[in-house]
Amino acid sequence: MADFDIPPGGVRLVRETRGESREEFAEEIGVTRNTIGNWERGDSRPRGEYHDEIENAIPSDLSLEEVRNAKDRFADTDDPRAHGNEKRLFGSKWLQALRDEPLVADEIGGEGGISALTDKQRTFVERLELSTASGNSFRTGGSVTIVYYLIGDERRAIRRFIEENESIVRNQLQRKPNRFTYNWDEWLCALLEEEFRFMLYG
Numbered sequence: 113m114a115d116f117d118i119p120p121g122g123v124r125l126v127r128e129t130r131g132e133s134r135e136e137f138a139e140e141i142g143v144t145r146n147t148i149g150n151w152e153r154g155d156s157r158p159r160g161e162y163h164d165e166i167e168n169a170i171p172s173d174l175s176l177e178e179v180r181n182a183k184d185r186f187a188d189t190d191d192p193r194a195h196g197n198e199k200r201l202f203g204s205k206w207l208q209a210l211r212d213e214p215l216v217a218d219e220i221g222g223e224g225g226i227s228a229l230t231d232k233q234r235t236f237v238e239r240l241e242l243s244t245a246s247g248n249s250f251r252t253g254g255s256v257t258i259v260y261y262l263i264g265d266e267r268r269a270i271r272r273f274i275e276e277n278e279s280i281v282r283n284q285l286q287r288k289p290n291r292f293t294y295n296w297d298e299w300l301c302a303l304l305e306e307e308f309r310f311m312l313y314g
Contacts, residue, residue, distance in 0.1 A: 118166055120154040121182035124264070126166060127152075129174045133235050141165045146297065152264075155299070207262070210237065214261035214269040216276055238263050240273045240300075242280065242291050256280055266300065270307045281308055 127137040127148070134148045141148070141162060150156045158166060170179060209215060240259040257276035261269035274281050284290040285308060292301050 118151075118158050118163060118179065119182055120152050122179040123148070123158065123166065124152040125179060125182045126170050126174065128236060129171050130169065131231075131235055137169070140169055149297070149299075153299070207236070210260060210262050210265075214259050214265060214272040216257050216259055216272070236263055237261070238266075238269075240269055240296075242277075242284075242295055266303060267307070270300070270303050271311075274304070274308055274311060 127134070130137065130140075132140070134145045134152075138145045138148045142165060143162065147156075151158055167176070170176065209219075238261060240261070242256045257273075259269050259273045259276065261272075281304070284292055285305060292304060296304070
């Protein structure tokens, strides 16, 4: 049995080195996608029975020492250059641009945008959007501007999403429940409300 504490960055480093999404890695370990997200953000830690599962999932090109020393490597930060796995990730100019800042669709040019990414590279990219209950793009006085970002850069992505969709965010946050509570994870909704309040009141 693994006799070391697996840090948040270690969990994520194992998953990303395997080239798996949170859903895929969760299935491998035997937990839910949200549990993997909680481990990677440091909201909770893997219990002892999952240490062996994570250790067994470490690919051959990644050492146990790298996993142990990955603490805070992928912490939520305003500086995505803190991402320590760049050599594995940034084989595309588009991903390098995302490392600098979250992007909206109109800013994704050259290389064919997200369609030019390999399946492995796409596991590192998330997007913030809002849809209706039927799955169609949400509209209220205009379409929602989708924001693309590297996993781990959620706070800056939220700020960009608010900047691009301020009236929609304002309108929805006045409702209980709102579309965000249906579309987004609970912790993302909380982060959205926190950043929106900061924008309003400083």
